[in-house]
Amino acid sequence: MTTQTIEDFAARLDADRAFAGQFVACLQAAPEGSAVTAAVGFASQNGFAATPDEMERYLEAVLKRNRELSDDALDNVAGGLPGLWGSGFGNTIGWTYR
Helix, strand or coil: CCHHHHHHHHHHHHHCHHHHHHHHHHHHHCCCCCHHHHHHHHHHHCCCCCCHHHHHHHHHHHHHHHHCCCHHHHHHHCCCCCCCCCCCHHHHCCCCCC
């Protein structure tokens, strides 16, 4: 799979929710340890040529991207009040707990 084809495949997954849902279902149905093979087969059935190495790199990049949280998400997960600490403690004067 050339870089352009991977980009096309990724763009299709991003743009087409039904296609992305089919891809996720394909990966979830794959036996343990064969997700890359299933992904290559899915891509091939939909007009994209991919080698196992290229697909593995793509899947690893997607997993890495999805594991990283934005600063806002981290603030909310940490239990902070949105904007309370980020805007400076002095901006909270007048706020009371009820």
